[in-house]
Amino acid sequence: MIQHLVAAIDIGGTNTVFGLVDVNGKILLKESVATGNFPIPEDLVAVVCEHINKSLIKFQSKYELVGVGIGAPNGNYFTGNIEFAPNLKWKGIVPLSKLFSDKLSVKTVLTNDANAAAIGEMMFGAANGMKDFIFITLGTGLGSGIVVNGEMVYGHDGFAGEIGHVIMFPDGRQCGCGRKGCLETYCSATGIKRTYQQLSPNNQQQFSSKYIFDRAVSGDKEAVDAFNYTGEILGLALANSVAYTSPQAIFLFGGLAMAGDFIFKPTIESFEKNLLNIYKNKIKIQPSQLNENDAAILGAASLVWKEIIK
Amino acid sequence: MIQHLVAAIDIGGTNTVFGLVDVNGKILLKESVATGNFPIPEDLVAVVCEHINKSLIKFQSKYELVGVGIGAPNGNYFTGNIEFAPNLKWKGIVPLSKLFSDKLSVKTVLTNDANAAAIGEMMFGAANGMKDFIFITLGTGLGSGIVVNGEMVYGHDGFAGEIGHVIMFPDGRQCGCGRKGCLETYCSATGIKRTYQQLSPNNQQQFSSKYIFDRAVSGDKEAVDAFNYTGEILGLALANSVAYTSPQAIFLFGGLAMAGDFIFKPTIESFEKNLLNIYKNKIKIQPSQLNENDAAILGAASLVWKEIIK
Numbered sequence: 001m002i003q004h005l006v007a008a009i010d011i012g013g014t015n016t017v018f019g020l021v022d023v024n025g026k027i028l029l030k031e032s033v034a035t036g037n038f039p040i041p042e043d044l045v046a047v048v049c050e051h052i053n054k055s056l057i058k059f060q061s062k063y064e065l066v067g068v069g070i071g072a073p074n075g076n077y078f079t080g081n082i083e084f085a086p087n088l089k090w091k092g093i094v095p096l097s098k099l100f101s102d103k104l105s106v107k108t109v110l111t112n113d114a115n116a117a118a119i120g121e122m123m124f125g126a127a128n129g130m131k132d133f134i135f136i137t138l139g140t141g142l143g144s145g146i147v148v149n150g151e152m153v154y155g156h157d158g159f160a161g162e163i164g165h166v167i168m169f170p171d172g173r174q175c176g177c178g179r180k181g182c183l184e185t186y187c188s189a190t191g192i193k194r195t196y197q198q199l200s201p202n203n204q205q206q207f208s209s210k211y212i213f214d215r216a217v218s219g220d221k222e223a224v225d226a227f228n229y230t231g232e233i234l235g236l237a238l239a240n241s242v243a244y245t246s247p248q249a250i251f252l253f254g255g256l257a258m259a260g261d262f263i264f265k266p267t268i269e270s271f272e273k274n275l276l277n278i279y280k281n282k283i284k285i286q287p288s289q290l291n292e293n294d295a296a297i298l299g300a301a302s303l304v305w306k307e308i309i310k
Numbered sequence: 311m312i313q314h315l316v317a318a319i320d321i322g323g324t325n326t327v328f329g330l331v332d333v334n335g336k337i338l339l340k341e342s343v344a345t346g347n348f349p350i351p352e353d354l355v356a357v358v359c360e361h362i363n364k365s366l367i368k369f370q371s372k373y374e375l376v377g378v379g380i381g382a383p384n385g386n387y388f389t390g391n392i393e394f395a396p397n398l399k400w401k402g403i404v405p406l407s408k409l410f411s412d413k414l415s416v417k418t419v420l421t422n423d424a425n426a427a428a429i430g431e432m433m434f435g436a437a438n439g440m441k442d443f444i445f446i447t448l449g450t451g452l453g454s455g456i457v458v459n460g461e462m463v464y465g466h467d468g469f470a471g472e473i474g475h476v477i478m479f480p481d482g483r484q485c486g487c488g489r490k491g492c493l494e495t496y497c498s499a500t501g502i503k504r505t506y507q508q509l510s511p512n513n514q515q516q517f518s519s520k521y522i523f524d525r526a527v528s529g530d531k532e533a534v535d536a537f538n539y540t541g542e543i544l545g546l547a548l549a550n551s552v553a554y555t556s557p558q559a560i561f562l563f564g565g566l567a568m569a570g571d572f573i574f575k576p577t578i579e580s581f582e583k584n585l586l587n588i589y590k591n592k593i594k595i596q597p598s599q600l601n602e603n604d605a606a607i608l609g610a611a612s613l614v615w616k617e618i619i620k
Contacts, residue, residue: 083588084588131466132465132466146554146555148458148461148463148465148470149461149463149464151458151459153458153459153554153555153556154459154556155442155458155555155556155557156441156442156556156557156558156592156593157556157588157589157592158556159556159588159589160458160554160555160556161553161554161556162553162556162586162588163553163554165553165586166550166553166554167546167549167550167584170546170584177586177587178587179584179586236477236480239477240476240477241554243471243472243473243475243476244456244463244470244471244473244476244551244554244555245456245463245465245470245554246463246464246465246466246467246468246469246470246471246472247465247466248466274477274480274489276472276475276487276489277487277488278384278393278394278467278469278472279467279469282466282467283466
């Protein structure tokens, strides 16, 4: 019997990862190209489709392609376009969904990377069977995907779920979005680096958020304090988030979430402290179960699987 | 032809208003009793059902009862119970939905009053045809109902949509919920009174939020400032709310919303200033079109109509 496959594409500022994924989340192909090598999106689409078509020929006795799922920064589910993505070289509006469906002649679904990963968590991770949850990616910034009653919240314009840009402190830290005090200026890889720099001003070297983790492990008080401060603000922000959609669980994904207790302990402590009474001790904050390396592909694939299965 | 009717019941801390409403929002009966006169909920249910049954006999040649809709503080849509409502004499869990369906033998739907009013706005008010909006009631506290993709957001436990208890300022004003800095301690009838008292400490008299409005109309600078301060915080809170569900519009209902430009102007100004770029100039903040006196009944009725029509 011929089985179904979807092509999964994750457009990143640095790399575009793509592959073929079956309905159980088995990855049959995974490759990547440097996004920056393609100043024109049509050229990237052509190369990716060529690779995908070659693989499909190899698999054609067993599998057939039924859809394309795309996760992309500033990806709009309703239009299928990437719209004004600040971290890509492609300016303005890029009709990426149409470019792929023209080449591959199947249904194409596109959304932003955090939404895609949230659906991936629902299909192939710890949110399996959950109808109400929030998915947070702690990367360079803070991305989020909100699921209500089993459905991704896209909002009126396709741009719902920007929890990283909730203003936590008016006149707080300058954010890349032009405003001040956004959550992601505190709670992200970049945010914790700014915190550590403030707490440890004599440390002049260039460092990564992984370096802060290593320092914390080795007992550096300022590094531990940086995690505590990050968790305190994240916990407050998540407690406030619960007042909107009252989820069953909140998942943390990405580099910072790998820091284990250093980030989870202060986050959960602040979360429970700041929750409205009716929500206390009900909602789990837990790490994503998606494998860091496969999450983008699985998320993009699950976009299509969710619509087909539904 | 026999037409359908629903019984609509709004349980308030002071009064319980109930009535009969047709599918077009026409109110055929509207009465009220003092909630406090019924220390036992069964007694209130008995009296309300007696009135409703009497009216139904009068209408029986033309109408038949198809459901009961109930708006109640701390009303849980999933369980049909009122759960630990601080403003009612009934303590603990009250299975109100069951009490009514046992008496009237029709489908009964219950949720909190703000959610009911939000659905009322969607069926009979300015949100008609909208799929994504937020409804805010500015009363003694700040209530909210969030609609996503045409459906009320109830959350995992039935208690979603408590925007009044988003913490705006850690260590801010003491809230009745036991925490500090909740939105409703600033943006509500009670909130603006606290603000005016701070701005005008020599004014020793007891006053209502209506008094502050009258003072503002007569040019009292502190009263105008109190509205500006309230609007500034409300605008920021609503801008943050957009980052969750990206609605098409936000509706303001209740006493404070009747203050017109005094509240709408500073709110909209702060809202647009604090919005993330991608949301700017897209989302209307506007007054509810539900009549203040009928909103509770229409909201409760629309709970049932929405489920029947759907």
